[in-house]
Amino acid sequence: MTAMQSVADALEGVANWRSEQEAQRQAEIVDVESQLEKLTAQLTELQGKIESLREFRAKIDERETDEGVVARSYDAIFAALLGQSAGLNDRALELAAAEEARNAQVLATLSKTDLAPLIQEYNQFKEQVEPTLAALPESYRGAIIGHHQGVVGRIRAQLAEALSEPIKLEAERIEFELVFGIDAPNGAPELLVMVLPVPEAAYTDWSDRPEDLCTYVGARVVQAVYEASKQTGPVGAQAACGGHQGLLAIELDLEGAKPDFAQSLLDSLKVVLMSAPELAAAGIGLTARQVDFDLLLPPELDEEES
């Protein structure tokens, strides 16, 4: 006979099954919640890393476009020009030595020309007459000085003729560069800054040092600046010169200058530098290179301005 089960037992079986199912469901929920919690934590960490990387990327972008290029370019330009200024100074010394030797030779040979009597007279005046001039009556003094000036004039003229040709230095030609930038934030030129391969002492100590090739490089560039200003303004141009990083720097306020000042300056530089006899005789060339204005400003100043 088949075993029979009461309805109560049957329903108890169902209740047991339901309890087991509920326990299993609760266990699965705990497991899923745990996994969700872990993944959320990992996601938060990853989002933090993404944000950090984005910030780092922005810093890299900023460094590449501003500090990196501008600061390095500034350093590179001035290092190159400082090196060139040393080279120019060396060439200036060579030229000065050659000029001194030629002057001595011309002076020595002068006394063997038909000027010999005049030179003897000049020397006699300097050694014997000049010290006694103060004791002479004014009319005598005036006559003697007048005659002496005539002697001086004739000797000077002869010397000038003998030394009229610049010395041709037997040396390898060297090319130098100057750089300039024009600030024109609103389109119109406002300020010119030039930096030359010339030691600043050529300008700042001009009264205490003999003029030399460095003096003339500076002077010829200044000449070109003023020639350009005559063509395109500004009216009454007045350059401010001084030293920067040991080099001669020139600034010019360009308020009122025409927009094509830069081209005018390049043209003037070309004409003046190519035709300067003392530069050609020294065996040097000088070319102008226009650069972005910011590259000529010290990095800290550039940051302040931007």
Place this chain on the structure above:
Amino acid sequence: MLEELLPTGLTETARRLGVEPFEVVRLMVATDTVSERFSATDDHLQKLMSFGEIESGWWEGAELPDDANPLRKRVRAAIGLLLGRAAGGTAIRMDNLWRGLGLADQVVVEEALNILADEELVVIENTDSGVKISYTAAAEEVLRELASGKSDVEALTEVYQG
């Protein structure tokens, strides 16, 4: 001895004019008289001096006011010179006011005049002949008080401290 008869160049021209070498260059360009090595004959020098309105000797015989501060004494005297030379609104060449002084005094006078320009008591302008300075009638009384020592300008204090 004959060395002193050798041809001269830019530096000697600057010394004879009493200006710095690059001002010689500017004047020669302005007058279309750029010479070889920027040297100048006596006539050329006269032309440059005339064009540039360069004068010297303004301090010869000039009386300095009594002042315990030697820098203020010099500045007050310079303002006095300015009042006399630029009377009636005349613009005068600015470096004439310190030409002939020692380097330290030159710097002090130039700095003081630039400060007076910032204070709008004098007007400094670039012209073809050079940098010029003038003063307006409105500023005259203040400048006279400065020259006499009756008043002072706060901004000049730093100059007086050297």
